[in-house]
Structures are given as structure tokens and as C-alpha cells.
Amino acid sequence: xxxxxxxxxxxxxxxxxxxxxxxxxxxxxxxxxxxxxxxxxxxxxxxxxxxxxxxxxxxxxxxxxxxxxxxxxxxxxxxxxxxxxxxxxxxxxxxxxxxxxxxxxxxxxxxxxxxxxxxxxxxxxxxxxxxxxxxxxxxxxxxxxxxxxxxxxxxxxxxxxxxxxxxxxxxxxxxxxxxxxxxxxxxxxxxxxxx
Amino acid sequence: xxxxxxxxxxxxxxxxxxxxxxxxxxxxxxxxxxxxxxxxxxxxxxxxxxxxxxxxxxxxxxxxxxxxxxxxxxxxxxxxxxxxxxxxxxxxxxxxxxxxxxxxxxxxxxxxxxxxxxxxxxxxxxxxxxxxxxxxxxxxxxxxxxxxxxxxxxxxxxxxxxxxxxxxxxxxxxxxxxxxxxxxxxxxxxxxxxxxxxxxxxxxxxxxxxxxxxxxxxxxxxxxxxxxxxxxxxxxxxxxxxxxxxxxxxxxxxxxxxxxxxxxxxxxxxxxxxxxxxxxxxxxxxxxxxxxxxxxxxxxxxxxxxxxxxxxxxxxxxxxxxxxxxxxxxxxxxxxxxxxxxxxxxxxxxxxxxxxxxxxxxxxxxxxxxxxxxxxxxxxxxxxxxxxxxxxxxxxxxxxxxxxxxxxxxxxxxxxxxxxxxxxxxxxxxxxxxxxxxxxxxxxxxxxxxxxxxxxxxxxxxxxxxxxxxxxxxxxxxxxxxxxxxxxxxxxxxxxxxxxxxxxxxxxxxxxxxxxxxxxxxxxxxxxxxxxxxxxxx
Numbered sequence: 001x002x003x004x005x006x007x008x009x010x011x012x013x014x015x016x017x018x019x020x021x022x023x024x025x026x027x028x029x030x031x032x033x034x035x036x037x038x039x040x041x042x043x044x045x046x047x048x049x050x051x052x053x054x055x056x057x058x059x060x061x062x063x064x065x066x067x068x069x070x071x072x073x074x075x076x077x078x079x080x081x082x083x084x085x086x087x088x089x090x091x092x093x094x095x096x097x098x099x100x101x102x103x104x105x106x107x108x109x110x111x112x113x114x115x116x117x118x119x120x121x122x123x124x125x126x127x128x129x130x131x132x133x134x135x136x137x138x139x140x141x142x143x144x145x146x147x148x149x150x151x152x153x154x155x156x157x158x159x160x161x162x163x164x165x166x167x168x169x170x171x172x173x174x175x176x177x178x179x180x181x182x183x184x185x186x187x188x189x190x191x192x193x194x195x
Numbered sequence: 196x197x198x199x200x201x202x203x204x205x206x207x208x209x210x211x212x213x214x215x216x217x218x219x220x221x222x223x224x225x226x227x228x229x230x231x232x233x234x235x236x237x238x239x240x241x242x243x244x245x246x247x248x249x250x251x252x253x254x255x256x257x258x259x260x261x262x263x264x265x266x267x268x269x270x271x272x273x274x275x276x277x278x279x280x281x282x283x284x285x286x287x288x289x290x291x292x293x294x295x296x297x298x299x300x301x302x303x304x305x306x307x308x309x310x311x312x313x314x315x316x317x318x319x320x321x322x323x324x325x326x327x328x329x330x331x332x333x334x335x336x337x338x339x340x341x342x343x344x345x346x347x348x349x350x351x352x353x354x355x356x357x358x359x360x361x362x363x364x365x366x367x368x369x370x371x372x373x374x375x376x377x378x379x380x381x382x383x384x385x386x387x388x389x390x391x392x393x394x395x396x397x398x399x400x401x402x403x404x405x406x407x408x409x410x411x412x413x414x415x416x417x418x419x420x421x422x423x424x425x426x427x428x429x430x431x432x433x434x435x436x437x438x439x440x441x442x443x444x445x446x447x448x449x450x451x452x453x454x455x456x457x458x459x460x461x462x463x464x465x466x467x468x469x470x471x472x473x474x475x476x477x478x479x480x481x482x483x484x485x486x487x488x489x490x491x492x493x494x495x496x497x498x499x500x501x502x503x504x505x506x507x508x509x510x511x512x513x514x515x516x517x518x519x520x521x522x523x524x525x526x527x528x529x530x531x532x533x534x535x536x537x538x539x540x541x542x543x544x545x546x547x548x549x550x551x552x553x554x555x556x557x558x559x560x561x562x563x564x565x566x567x568x569x570x571x572x573x574x575x576x577x578x579x580x581x582x583x584x585x586x587x588x589x590x591x592x593x594x595x596x597x598x599x600x601x602x603x604x605x606x607x608x609x610x611x612x613x614x615x616x617x618x619x620x621x622x623x624x625x626x627x628x629x630x631x632x633x634x635x636x637x638x639x640x641x642x643x644x645x646x647x648x649x650x651x652x653x654x655x656x657x658x659x660x661x662x663x664x665x666x667x668x669x670x671x672x673x674x675x676x677x678x679x680x681x682x683x684x685x686x687x688x689x690x691x692x693x694x695x696x697x698x699x700x701x702x703x704x705x706x707x708x709x710x711x712x713x714x715x716x717x718x719x720x721x722x723x724x725x726x727x728x729x730x731x732x733x
Contacts, residue, residue: 023200023367036366040225040310041653046545060444062366065519066533081540085533102546107539115537170727
């Protein structure tokens with residue numbers, strides 16, 4: 001078993017929380033993992049990515065080789081496209097459709113979605129909207145984790161435990177709302193696949 | 196023994212605590228910052244009263260660490276690669292003084308310049324100082340090499356460099372800890388003249404350092420950190436240093452390679468191991484993150500003409516970080532066509548946060564200086580360097596910590612008027628104060644804006660030594676009180692700020708404008724913490 005995941009987004013959108021939750025979920029099964037993060041300058045509103053590798057064997061490289069990622073999980077649609085060279089032929093691209101516009105030359109949104117739809121295996125959903133519907137607009141990153149969890153070979157219980165661990169410090173209410181966000185994302189993804 | 200999920204930086208920090216650390220010294224700098232941050236947030240470190248405060252800069256950090264070592268205790272000093280330039284004087288001389296308590300100098304290099312102004316390779320500094328260098332390839336090795344490093348340092352009575360790069364600093368993996376050691380007791384050096392580098396003593400100590408070189412080499416060959424892993428394919432031999440080993444391993448597994456390899460985690464370069472592999476293979480490929488240090492040392496080293504590939508003959512790019520694909524290409528492994536990034540994807544550089552005080556400073560400065568024309572603003576290292584980008588385009592230099600004030604001074608000396616420096620609060624106390632003194636001594640016509648967000652912002656909001664002290668420091672250095680002006684950089688104060696800046700630009704002497712408003716990130720973080728606490732207490 002191995003799962004190579006590229007997490008993508010803009011600095012401040014919470015991809016490191018997603019990475020941490022998956023990492024904690026993987027540890028529940030005593031899997032090997034390596035997770036390369038971006039800290040520093042790019043975190044100020046720049047493009048950020050994290051390479052997360054889970055395997056039942058020791059992981060060599062901290063970086064995923066190009067063409068080998070099983071999943072791109074992006075919390076922003078244009079950022080999803082930035083990493084397509086890493087996606088394997090049968091890899092999934094799962095992305096939020098809500099744009100984060102902090103540059104003047106941000107491309108036309110429809111054009112971005114058209115490019116995403118060209119990918120053979122993709123899931124698009126408006127995680128910001130779903131997060132707002134459940135009353136926690138800050139949890140759209142965890143909605144995306146829920147959506148992508150369908151393609152990560154870890155159990156639901158492990159994901160819940162992962163979320164519990166990373167939000168534990170913030171109290172039971174925050175844990176609950178994030179588990180709700182996770183489930184909302186997961187079912188939105190199932191719904192998308194049924195269509 | 197515990198199993199942790201650690202960033203490379205965190206593995207180093209926990210290892211130091213477990214190895215009996217008594218004090219850590221550092222100035223924040225990506226990708227080294229998290230080492231100190233981990234120790235600061237460690238309950239264990241608090242319990243053991245380990246010193247864990249930020250220093251004003253890397254030089255003061257290095258010197259404090261040397262002092263703690265003098266007193267017999269184990270100590271670590273951490274910095275990014277360019278920080279070692281600042282600490283170079285005490286660093287070089289610490290090799291001559293030697294140490295008493297174990298001293299590890301952790302230097303985090305940033306190949307590909309993710310958050311830096313250059314990609315200098317700190318191994319050259321280690322070689323320059325003639326001390327042992329350790330270079331882990333993963334988080335577990337980072338943990339283990341700290342234990343080894345302290346022992347090695349105390350065995351030979353020299354500082355040891357631990358060199359890491361961004362990818363290891365900021366990558367997480369499982370780490371198994373070891374048995375904990377007690378801290379050393381306070382214990383003065385046996386020779387109380389050891390640290391007095393008067394020429395007569397320094398000459399003796401330098402000879403001592405030279406005499407130790409063969410022992411360092413022996414450790415490198417024999418202590419098990421450098422390994423020859425034999426393979427059956429004799430066409431090529433691989434030499435992989437630090438992290439580069441992982442990229443070779445990735446390709447070895449994927450493409451079923453079976454070359455002999457020397458895995459290097461310790462320097463001086465283990466020439467015997469390399470001789471061995473070279474005698475059995477036709478060619479060598481050198482994989483190293485950073486500059487071609489090993490490759491340069493090996494070219495011309497062998498008695499017979501021998502083919503060496505690496506960064507110098509184009510097998511690998513001369514600059515930038517390695518990755519599995521670059522290494523695959525060097526290994527002549529065929530790679531498929533990868534998907535291409537669609538043309539509509541725009542680059543997204545970092546930018547000021549919404550509500551950032553630096554943005555208000557630049558908006559006002561731009562208007563105040565407009566009538567003089569462009570090209571008069573010298574800036575510095577920090578979030579405010581983003582003033583170089585659109586829509587601000589406000590600054591004309593960013594070279595090294597503190598250079599804004601001194602470059603503006605030099606330009607002013609040359610006749611440029613007005614000459615403006617924009618510097619952050621933490622950068623000012625890091626290396627700006629001495630430059631300000633130069634200006635005061637000559638009453639240089641210069642306008643210095645200290646954009647004070649009361650934190651070390653770019654590295655994630657560490658405590659700034661400058662907070663609450665800047666006005667007094669400037670007064671103490673000798674700036675005339677009527678030309679130390681405070682403003683609050685807010686949109687509503689824009690007109691007032693423009694007026695003040697304009698008036699100081701016209702003054703024919705040293706002006707300091709302190710634009711003070713807390714970083715929006717640290718303020719937000721503080722408010723969130725308060726909210727979490729109140730939710731918990733409900």
C-alpha cells in the first residue's frame with residue numbers, strides 16, 4: 001500500500017492542517033510517512049504545496065517524483081492545476097472550486113474549471129459553500145479533506161482520530177464541527193461520483 | 196523510548212534536549228526557526244530550565260553558545276545559512292579556541308532560495324573552519340547525529356557543524372528517541388587560557404586543530420555514519436551526500452538499480468571509502484545538495500584519469516535543489532512525458548497580508564517621495580521586502596540584515612538626496628543599530644523608517660528584541676529627539692504620515708520615523724488564543 005498526495009493551496013488556507021490530519025490518521029495504522037511542507041516566505045499569500053507520502057514500506061524521498069502522485073488535493077482551483085505534472089496517469093485531482101483571488105492577473109474562473117475537467121479523474125466541489133452551510137466557514141479545508149478521503153486508503157475511524165488529534169487543543173466543539181465538515185465533504189464527493 | 200512524528204528541525208531539537216542540552220541560542224531564519232521554537236514550546240525544556248531565548252542576531256547567539264560551552268555545558272546554536280555569515284567571526288575562531296561543553300552549530304541551507312537571498316553551501320564554512328560536519332539524510336539520522344555530534348564535540352574538544360537543508364528542516368517523519376542524558380555540571384576549562392586567542396596562544400591552538408584533522412578523518416571513515424553499500428553493477432559508483440541519498444534510493448527502488456554507493460553523512464570526506472568504490476567502478480556520479488564540494492575535491496584526486504559526473508559537467512544542474520527526477524535524469528533513467536501546467540495558471544508570489552502595517556508605510560512613503568523620483572529607497576530583510584513587488588514598487592535594495600541603513604548612508608555620502616532606509620524592528624536590533632551610529636557620528640542626511648510590527652514577522656512571529664525599545668535605542672545612539680518621530684501606520688493616518696515623511700526628507704541630518712503597529716498575523720493569533728481559552732472555560 002502506498003499513497004502519494006500533493007496538497008495545494010495558498011498560504012494561510014490551512015493545507016498544513018489537512019496534512020497533519022492525514023499524517024495522524026496514517027500513524028494510527030503504524031504506516032510509514034514523509035511529509036514535506038513549505039514554511040517561510042510563500043506562506044504570506046503565495047502558492048504553497050505539501051508532499052505527503054504514506055506507505056507500508058519505508059519512504060525514501062521526501063518529495064514525490066513527477067508523474068507519481070496518486071492524488072492532488074487542492075483547496076483552490078488554480079493551485080490544483082499548478083501541480084498536474086506530478087499526477088500519475090490514474091491519479092485523482094480533487095479540488096475546491098472557490099477561488100482565492102489575491103493577484104491582479106487571476107485567470108477566468110470558467111477557463112480554470114474547463115482545464116480541470118480535462119483531467120481524466122477529477123472531483124470539483126465548492127467547499128467554502130459547504131463549510132458555510134454547516135455553519136463553519138473556517139472549515140472548508142477539512143471539507144476538502146473529507147472529499148479526498150475517498151481516495152486515501154485509510155479508514156474513516158482513523159481520519160476522525162486524526163482530526164480529533166490536531167484540533168484537540170481547541171476543545172470539543174471545534175472537533176465536532178470539523179468532523180461534521182469532514183463528513184459533509186465525504187458525502188459531497190460520493191454524490192459527485194454518483195452523478 | 197518514544198516514537199514521534201517530527202519535522203527535521205524538531206528532531207534536532209528533541210535530540211538536543213535528550214542529549215543533555217543546557218542552552219540553545221538562535222536568531223529566527225527559515226528554514227532553521229522551528230528548532231528553537233520547539234525547545235521554547237517544550238514542557239520538558241522548561242522543567243529542565245534549558246536556556247531558550249532568541250538572541251539579537253546570529254553572532255550574539257554563537258558567542259553566547261561558546262560562553263555556555265566554556266562553562267562546561269552542552270549547547271546548540273541554530274541559524275540559516277546566511278546567518279552564518281553574520282556569525283562567521285566567532286564561528287571561525289571557535290574552531291581555534293575549541294570547546295569545553297559540547298557545542299553543535301546547526302546551519303540550515305536553502306538551496307533553490309525558497310526564502311533566501313542566496314543558496315550558499317555551509318559545508319564550505321565547516322571545511323574552512325576545519326571542523327567535523329554532519330549531514331543527515333532523514334529525520335531519524337538528524338536525531339541520532341545530534342547525540343553523536345555532542346559526543347564527537349566533547350571527544351575532540353571542537354565545535355561540530357550539523358548541516359541540513361530546507362527539505363529536511365520542513366519535512367515530517369517518524370523518529371525513535373533514545374535514552375535521555377543529564378546535563379553537564381558547571382565545569383570550567385582545564386586550561387583557563389584556552390579561550391584567549393592572543394597570537395602566542397592562538398598559534399599553539401591552531402597547530403592543535405591541524406593535528407586533530409587526521410582524527411576527524413578517522414571518525415569519518417570508521418564511526419559508521421559514512422557507509423559503503425556494495426552493488427553488483429560496476430559501470431557506475433554513486434556518492435550521495437545527506438538528503439541526496441533519498442533521491443537515489445527512490446530511483447533505485449523504482450528502477451531496480453544496483454550500483455555501489457558511498458552514503459555520506461559526515462565530513463571530512465571519507466577518501467578511503469571513495470577510493471574503494473572508485474577502484475571497483477568505471478565512473479562516479481556525485482549527488483550532493485548545494486555546491487559541488489565533494490565533486491570539486493575528487494576532480495584530480497585519483498592517480499589515474501577517472502570519469503566523474505556531477506554538477507560541474509552538467510549531469511546535474513549547477514544550481515538549485517535536487518529532486519527525484521533530476522537524479523533520475525543523471526542516472527540515465529528514461530522518464531515519461533509529464534502533464535504540462537496549463538498556460539492560464541498565473542504565478543502567485545507572496546504578498547502583504549490584508550491589513551498589514553508595512554503596506555500602509557509604503558503607500559505613504561510612495562506619495563511623500565514621488566516628487567524626488569524613483570531609486571532612493573534602500574530596504575532590508577523581512578516581510579517588508581515585499582514592498583519591492585507591485586503595486587508598491589517602493590524599494591531598490593535588499594541585500595543582508597541591516598544593509599538598508601548603511602547602503603542609504605553610502606548613497607547619501609555619494610550625494611544622493613534624499614536617501615531613505617526602510618528596515619523592520621527585529622532587523623534593526625539585529626544589525627541596524629551600528630549603522631545608525633555611523634550615520635549619527637557623521638550627521639548623515641538620511642531618513643530611516645523603522646517599520647515596527649513588534650515581531651519577527653516573516654519567520655512566523657517570533658519575539659523581537661526590539662519591541663518597546665526602539666525609541667530609546669535611537670535616542671541612546673544619539674539621534675536628535677525632535678527627529679525621532681512616531682506614527683501609527685493606518686489608512687486613516689495616511690495624510691499625516693505623508694506630511695511627516697516629507698518634512699523629514701527635507702531635513703539635512705539623521706531622521707528616524709518609527710511606524711509602529713502590531714503584525715496582523717500575531718495580533719490575530721493572540722485574539723484566537725484568547726477565544727479558544729474562553730470557549731474551553733465555558
